Amino acid sequence: MIATSIFGGLLIGLASVCLMLFQGRIAGISSIVYRAIFQLKFESWALTFVIGLVLGPLLVAALNGPAAPVFDLAWWQVALGGLLVGFGSRLGSGCTSGHGVCGISRGSARSVVATLTFMVTGVITVFIMGMVL
Amino acid sequence: MMIYLTALATGAMFGAGLVVSGMTDPANIQGFLDVAGAWRPHLALVMMAAIAVALPFFQWVLPRLSKPVYGASFLAPLSTAIDQRLLLGAAIFGIGWGVSGLCPGPAIAGIAYLEPQIFGFLAAMLIGMRLADRLPSPSAKA
Numbered sequence: 001m002i003a004t005s006i007f008g009g010l011l012i013g014l015a016s017v018c019l020m021l022f023q024g025r026i027a028g029i030s031s032i033v034y035r036a037i038f039q040l041k042f043e044s045w046a047l048t049f050v051i052g053l054v055l056g057p058l059l060v061a062a063l064n065g066p067a068a069p070v071f072d073l074a075w076w077q078v079a080l081g082g083l084l085v086g087f088g089s090r091l092g093s094g095c096t097s098g099h100g101v102c103g104i105s106r107g108s109a110r111s112v113v114a115t116l117t118f119m120v121t122g123v124i125t126v127f128i129m130g131m132v133l
Numbered sequence: 134m135m136i137y138l139t140a141l142a143t144g145a146m147f148g149a150g151l152v153v154s155g156m157t158d159p160a161n162i163q164g165f166l167d168v169a170g171a172w173r174p175h176l177a178l179v180m181m182a183a184i185a186v187a188l189p190f191f192q193w194v195l196p197r198l199s200k201p202v203y204g205a206s207f208l209a210p211l212s213t214a215i216d217q218r219l220l221l222g223a224a225i226f227g228i229g230w231g232v233s234g235l236c237p238g239p240a241i242a243g244i245a246y247l248e249p250q251i252f253g254f255l256a257a258m259l260i261g262m263r264l265a266d267r268l269p270s271p272s273a274k275a
Binding site: 083124 | 135136137138139140141142143144145146147148149150151152153154155156157158159160163166167168169170175176178179180181182183184185186187188190191192195198200201202203204205206207208209210212213214215218219220221222223224225226227228229230231232233234235236237238240241242243244245246248250251253254255256257258259260261262263264265266268
């Protein structure tokens with residue numbers, strides 16, 4: 001699990017480098033998804049990137065055998081989580097990839113603060129859920 | 134044409150990285166955030182490995198390049214303000230991330246598994262994005 005975490009992280013880092021090198025854009029998935037769905041005329045490659053994002057896991061499954069992640073969330077977690085992730089990433093101009101990987105790598109103080117903020121509220125949320133549920 | 138092919142390949146690389154590292158599994162995200170319980174450190178390793186690749190490029194290679202290979206120009210976020218929008222947005226994002234163990238990248242990559250919960254999450258996420266658009270835009274942006 002340690003080796004696969006590092007290998008997967010290297011791939012994510014390399015993909016972030018490639019998107020800046022080829023397209024000249026930050027690999028922030030929340031913004032790319034937003035553009036692909038609502039503003040495709042501005043960044044026509046965004047939808048292609050999103051399709052690739054789905055093809056990647058299929059490639060891994062083809063090479064490595066299918067090993068689907070386990071989803072055993074309650075539906076309220078799915079609905080509330082999705083709503084807050086969408087709202088928060090749009091309001092805060094980024095998510096784990098844009099702020100957490102690219103922003104920190106760029107040395108952006110904004111992204112460092114954003115990453116620390118969502119980690120802290122995430123930890124508090126999981127802690128409270130552990131006590132209540 | 135090449136701008137689309139490279140975007141496709143880059144997306145696939147990103148998606149493969151998410152699956153290989155286990156970040157598409159909500160239990161690994163919630164396990165990382167569960168510092169008081171059975172902590173799973175993998176997300177930290179994934180982020181550090183990704184930054185180990187991206188940081189040298191952004192710091193030392195990018196400043197020497199004049200324009201991207203297929204795009205018109207390098208575009209970095211203009212805002213440097215640590216304002217209410219950033220803090221409130223990140224705080225709300227973190228709550229949703231903790232509640233579900235999902236964020237936009239793994240949710241899109243998860244489409245590959247045709248899991249009903251992923252489609253529910255994505256629908257809610259797009260609604261959330263549109264709701265944020267309804268907020269009055271900050272005067273600084275106008």
